[in-house]
Amino acid sequence: MALMQIAEPGMTADPHQRRLAVGIDLGTTHSLVASVLSALPTVMRNHDGQYLLPSVVRYCEDDKVVVGYPAQAAAGQDPHNTIASVKRFMGRGHEDVQLLAGHLPYDLVPAEGMIRLRTRAGEKSPVEVSAEILKVLKDLAVETLGSEPEGAVITVPAYFDEAQRQATKDAARLAGLNVLRLLAEPTAAAVAYGLDKKSEGLFAIYDLGGGTFDISILRLQAGVFEVLATAGDTALGGDDMDHAIAEWLMAESGIHLDDPLWRRQVLQQARQAKEALTDQEQVELTLDSGQGAPRVIQLTRKQLETLIQPVLQRTLPACRRALRDAGLKVADVDGVVLVGGATRVPALRRLVSEFFQQPVLTDIDPDQVVALGAAIQADALVGNQREDLLLMDVLPLSLGLETMGGLVEKIIPRNTPIPAAKAQEFTTFKDGQTAMSIHVLQGERDLVQDCRSLARFSLRGIPPMVAGAARIRVTFQVDADGLLTVSAEETSTGVRSEVLVKPSFGLNDEEIARMLQDSFAHGAEDIAHRRLSEARVEGERVREALQGALSTDAALLQADEKAQLDAASEHLEQCLAGSDADAISKAAEAVEAAAEPLVQRRMDSALRRAIAGRSIDDLGE
């Protein structure tokens, strides 16, 4: 017989009235599902009592698909058909993953748009592989809840771009889940803490996972979570600590063996040593390469801390930047939440606590906290209690458009609260231009080549006008999930064009990290580049205008004026071929000065043409 449930006042315990929803942390190494059960967010466990599902999918010979520990165990013997860390491929194109591909045993298929993996079950997209993981979690939820969940909240890293978010949503749909909302992982962690403790204030969420680092600053007030800023390094994580320890172990052992299996074995030992040193002061490791006698090495916690110190230090610049972006000082932060297994390391807790000048919050298991927060949000979204809770996210990377000269005009800067919309007016560059290509980019740098291309589309049917007369209003709308719609309209005629930006691939992790760091490191270089590009655009505009004028009205010039103008024009050509911004600007000015008589006479003659045949009365009006 089922146990009787006792409901809190105001809450219903009747499963037929209460709507069921789940929160899912779809992680790179592990995934898990949680739900609010009897008013308590709880992670769901399988028959073996495990709640962490390794994010590994194996396509077996008998057409079966196996997910989790059994798949992970088979990775060594069946690498091509056993996919781990598929999250890194989500929303990525073939070129994006070249860097990763070298380290991974998968058979990658260059495809239009998102990468595919060749397995014995056929070519699989990362979306399909992720869907297999989600299906297992969904089945676990159905079993635990006794019925289909009405909806799910799935967490994504704060840095996930458009393509990666879209791919995550697609995977959930494929698994038969109704996605209520995508939620940034740090926000989910804050939800778990904020509500449990009913606290208000400013929080820093420090999330160090296996391969990524995120820092987010959130404000909680009257039940509204507002993400004020996010920053991070998507190529930094607990794995880097393991590598640092492994390098030291290999050097210490004196065994120089370039064998991947040996390296993996040492790495495994490094990870275990790191975990053991959370509670112990010292560990003893036995390294056995199979060649010669095994070596025994002592590692103390102090030594470990020295080894991983550089990794820990690398998280601090992002912390400073997030604070600065939020307009805050360390003293303003009311609480620091730790997320991710790597934050169990005592030295890390000390460092973070020193940086933020306060003890860090660690009460909730850092592996569970994201899923628990997602469950709370899912519960609120299907209309259960907690109507007081609202989460407001921000745009993780700036959105912009390509303008002349390969420059990016930022339209919505990163960290803008979403939903957000912004409209910007552009104009035509050439006389009679009837189409305009719109190129949407995401990233922090000034030049198109340094940002991620999200989409291109054309606005056609612009009525022919002189250069600069058309008014093209481009509107970006980012919804609450961070997904973008771009529309363009020529305002004088109402010609419209609209696309839902559903890019075929996204940024790779290293790229995002680099793009963010580069935007600061290359600030000065970008400015020089920008000046040159702007000078070129201006120079070319002058040249175009001059050619247009000369093609119809060269006869208006006297011989010496023509010679002078030709000389100036030739000098401009030469400067445009070079890369001296000042020279180009000066040359363009010289051409404009030399063209002065021509411009004057063209205007006179245009005026005469315009008034020819009209009566004095017409002009008087």
Add this chain to the structure above:
Amino acid sequence: MAEVCIQCGAELNAPPALCHSCGAIQPFRAELSLFGVVGLPESYDLNLQELRSQVLQLQKILHPDRFARADATTRRFSLEWSTRLNEALAVLRDPLKRADYLLQRQEIDALGEQVKVADPSLLMTQMMYRERLEDVLAARDQNGLDQLRGEVEDASSKAVNKLHILLKKLPCEQVDEAGSVLRELQFLDKLLGEIDRGEESLQNL
């Protein structure tokens, strides 16, 4: 002409996104000012606490998360209102953007590219500040940087005070003067950003 609720026909009060009788979300109205959307009177003198709590209160009701299971039209209304509320908070909470917005309501584009800044004393001040910033950064002089920041922040709050006087009565009558204070404030804001970035580069080295 009084606006009425699309659902129950009751007359709408400010803020007009929701019907106060039946609670129905209303079609988005693009013509409303940022103040109108939030339901606050148009004024430069604004209680920031009140603005924030008003916007958050409305977001709690109007945000797309509240309509995750609603029909497409309702979801669109929610998206539009919520977007505009975010914009209202971002613009109105910032003394520079708020003043600029009020002038733009009078069709004055004080910070537009067409405006030629011809205030020699502002140009001199700008050059002086920038040279000092370069000097303290080159000398890695944290105290000098803090002092510079203090002065710039003082100048900034003086400019905001001037704007409070100039924009006390709306529409503003001394638009040229307001525009010139606005440009000064814009410069000081940018400079504070550069000081922050400079400080960050000192700390990260």
